[in-house]
Amino acid sequence: MTTLNRLSLGLLPTVSFDRAYGDLDLRQAGDALARRGDWHPARDLLLATGEDWALKEHRVSYLANRAVGKPVLQQWAEAETQSGDPLAVLAEAEVTRAWAIRGNGRARYVRKSAWPQYFEILGQADRIAREAGRRAPLDPTPRVTALRTARGLQLPRAEFDQRWEALVTRDPLHRAGHHQALQYLCAKWYGSDEQMLRFAHDAADQAPDGHPLVLLPLLANLEMRLAGQATGSTRYPTGLARAREHWVKTAQDHPRIVEDRSILAHHLSLIQHHPQAAAQFRAMGRHASTAGWPYSLTPRYSFLHARATALRSA
Secondary structure, three states: OOHHHHHHOOOOOOOEOOOOOOOHHHHHHHHHHHHHOOOHHHHHHHHHHOOOHHHHHHHHHHHHHHOOOOHHHHHHHHHOOOOOHHHHHHHHHHHHHHHHHHOOOOHHHOOHHHHHHHHHHHHHHHHHHHHHHHHOOOOOHHHHHHHHHHHHOOOOHHHHHHHHHHHHHHOOOOHHHHHHHHHHHOOOOOOOHHHHHHHHHHHHHHOOOOOHHHHHHHHHHHHHHHOOOOOOOOOHHHHHHHHHHHOOOOOOOOOOHHHHHHHHHHHHHHOOOHHHHHHHHHHOOOEOOOOOOOOOOOHHHHHHHHHHHHHHHO
């Protein structure tokens, strides 16, 4: 029995790290793409999603990750030459494929031989995302991908700002878009701690109670922890206090709320507020996420260990 299973079993219910988070239609469409090479269920699902942009981004991301490098995505794009949806999924999948070649480490640790292929695939993903946006002018989803490619392609700040404006014009409080912008603005990329913190707190200030952007300062803190700055910034307690006051009791349900609860549970576990962390773990039910734990060498183990500690201490 693996360590993960030992932590999951016993008195604690097992959990799933599947990122569909209980969206059965999404999981089935992902299975059809990845296992049978059938894009029709994915096409129908995205059509049914309509203009629920949070759900659209979640579903596009999930489908893309299920089918990275598989020819079915190109086949779908070639079959539906007027729709932006197949290109939105393909662009996301290509970004993921490019990053798999590069790796997630700092640039100085990337193999020199990886850079040409990385930039080639990422440049292709950028062109696909822009075409998806042209075909679907109201849809913010491909604009989120365009923020990812802007960062990876080392595009200048003026170009990033233009892409950011294109996104927030369509959806001013887009969760995934803000997460990508935070990455661009952090010190390890093209910004600074101060720019990142200001952006995170400004977004949280503008978000209504219960909105996922209330938690954005906690992601900024994670970035600062990655940089070796202990608990991050002196504004870290403020971010956690804001989450407690403006999110915990009023959290809006949305497709990625499991990830938001995981991020908050991470911070609460970090300061050993186990009863409050346990409340977030319980609210996730049988779903789990490594959001908030990605900088651990073993993020799933870290999640399960913190979950077990919190639930047994509460």
